[in-house]
Amino acid sequence: MSIVESLKWRYATKKFDTAKKISKENLEYLKEAVSLIPSSYGLQPYKVLVIENPAIREKLREAAWGQAQLTEASQIFLFCNFTSMGPEKIDEFLNLGAAINNYDPASTKGYGDMMKGQMASMSGEQIINWTSKQTYIALGSLLAAASELRIDSCPMEGFDKAKFDEILGLKEKGLTASVIGAVGYRSAEDSHQFLKKVRKPMNELFEMI
Numbered sequence: 554m555s556i557v558e559s560l561k562w563r564y565a566t567k568k569f570d571t572a573k574k575i576s577k578e579n580l581e582y583l584k585e586a587v588s589l590i591p592s593s594y595g596l597q598p599y600k601v602l603v604i605e606n607p608a609i610r611e612k613l614r615e616a617a618w619g620q621a622q623l624t625e626a627s628q629i630f631l632f633c634n635f636t637s638m639g640p641e642k643i644d645e646f647l648n649l650g651a652a653i654n655n656y657d658p659a660s661t662k663g664y665g666d667m668m669k670g671q672m673a674s675m676s677g678e679q680i681i682n683w684t685s686k687q688t689y690i691a692l693g694s695l696l697a698a699a700s701e702l703r704i705d706s707c708p709m710e711g712f713d714k715a716k717f718d719e720i721l722g723l724k725e726k727g728l729t730a731s732v733i734g735a736v737g738y739r740s741a742e743d744s745h746q747f748l749k750k751v752r753k754p755m756n757e758l759f760e761m762i
């Protein structure tokens with residue numbers, strides 16, 4: 554199946570079949586698809602919580618206007634973005650690259666200083682905005698990979714981020730909740746699966762220049 558066929562198949566699942574769980578192997582595949590997606594500079598300024606714990610998911614559901622996907626999906630991928638991007642994070646990233654590709658980290662000092670300068674020039678709010686944007690790219694990869702495996706999903710930002718941060722103790726970890734990818738298998742009772750896709754005409758969405 555092509556990626557376009559898979560994307561036609563997927564839809565934002567409202568009701569998951571609680572009896573069907575994603576296999577360990579498929580879960581690893583989804584995690585890999587999230588991990589391999591690019592981020593600005595490659596910094597991956599986020600952490601992804603894969604949440605299964607039913608008690609925690611009950612609490613999260615309450616903080617998400619009661620949306621059923623929070624407790625009914627097989628897993629919840631919660632993308633959490635970094636709330637700061639200090640120089641130590643850049644050094645960590647450069648050291649990882651040097652170790653993986655076997656070069657002297659000192660050779661990347663100029664590049665590192667440039668990145669550090671850019672991060673330092675942004676306000677706290679701008680940093681959070683920028684790191685949050687990166688998570689949406691990773692979310693897209695999760696949704697696409699899931700559709701390839703015929704795993705259903707629902708992207709979600711209808712939740713109280715401050716409450717999520719509190720429930721999961723994210724602030725203390727330098728993180729804040731950004732966006733959710735709920736994954737699992739659709740319930741036969743989910744009427745949304747029968748709706749046709751609503752998308753703008755191609756000539757309105759795209760302009761050739």
Ligand SMILES: Cc1cc2nc3c(=O)[nH]c(=O)nc-3n(C[C@H](O)[C@H](O)[C@H](O)COP(=O)(O)O)c2cc1C
Nearest residue numbers: 563564565567620707708709710711712732750751
């Ligand atoms: C970033 C984002 C946030 C969304 N938040 C929610 C949400 O909180 N709850 C929900 O049921 N659907 C949510 N959706 C699903 C969209 O409404 C849905 O993807 C859109 O209407 C297109 O329909 P389709 O995904 O079925 O093709 C969200 C989608 C995106 C991309």
